[in-house]
Amino acid sequence: MTTKDDWKSFEELFEQHAGLSFEKQINFSEVIGSEPWQFDMGTGSISFGENLSFSVQIIGSLSFNDNSWMWGWANTKSGIPEHLLQKSNALKKLGEEKQIKELIEAHYSVDPNFEHKIGMIACGVFNANSYYCANYGQGTLVVIIDDKSIPKINMDNIERVMTSFPEFITTMDINHKSAFKNYLLDRGFQIKVEASKIEGLKNAKTITADFDTLDRLKNLNGTL
Incomplete structure (x- = not known):
């Protein structure tokens, strides 16, 4: 039986998880529709409209000013509670084990769509229901969402x-x-x-x- 290859780079890790993570994102988009988002750091949740609210893990953020990425674990000035950074820290540990600079470096310039690559990787590595890029004007906050109320992918829908x-x-x-x-x-x-x-x-x-x-x-x- 064919299995996944051992990945050795950021791009290979992305290739391993992108396909299903993208489908999960389509699935999640159908759930939230066009409802506006709102993030509550105190409860660690993101809501869409009045009726949808999901617990999240913060992965990191993209700044529009200089198109740079900062990991959640490196963003000490924002006062992010440690329990919301478990997955961000886990990706850092994975990067240290594999010596993947994109997962280790705290803050660096990136190419377009990098925030989606990170979201798809995190969604796949942690088998989450979805990721979400929350645009707050000056940048984008990337979170992953794993909530039982989100329908799972129908694996039989080939x-x-x-x-x-x-x-x-x-x-x-x-x-x-x-x-x-x-x-x-x-x-x-x-x-x-x-x-x-x-x-x-x-x-x-x-x-x-x-x-x-x-x-x-x-x-x-x-x-x-």
Whole structure:
């Protein structure tokens, strides 16, 4: 049975979790709709409108002023309670074990969409229901949410892969082939990997993805 490879870089860690985390984000967006958000540091919760409230873990924040990332564990001036930084600290520890500078350095300049990469990684590593990038005007606060009231991904809805993955790769710069492989593994597929093709089998249904020499997705077909 094919399993995930041992990751050795930030990008490889991102590739391992991005696919399913993106689908979780679609799922969460359907739950909250267009309701405005409000964060309460005292209760450690984020609310959307009047009826939705979820406990969170703070991962870090992105500043729009200089497009820099700061980990929650490094943001000592904001007075973040330690119990809201458990996952942020856990990612730092993971970075120290693997010597991944992006997980260790406290504050540094980043490329566009970095906050979403961090959110997807955290969502996947901790098997959370979702992440959320809360735009507060001068920057974005990145949190992860794990609440029983959020519907779980329907792993038997194989058709969702056919729509979610093409949408995902239009929004993020990532190795398509590696991300697709890990996405199928997260969804419980049996997979066969070839030089330019990945075949996934689950519940007698098949998904086939073809890739070019740069590992970019060319075709995605399913026998559903």
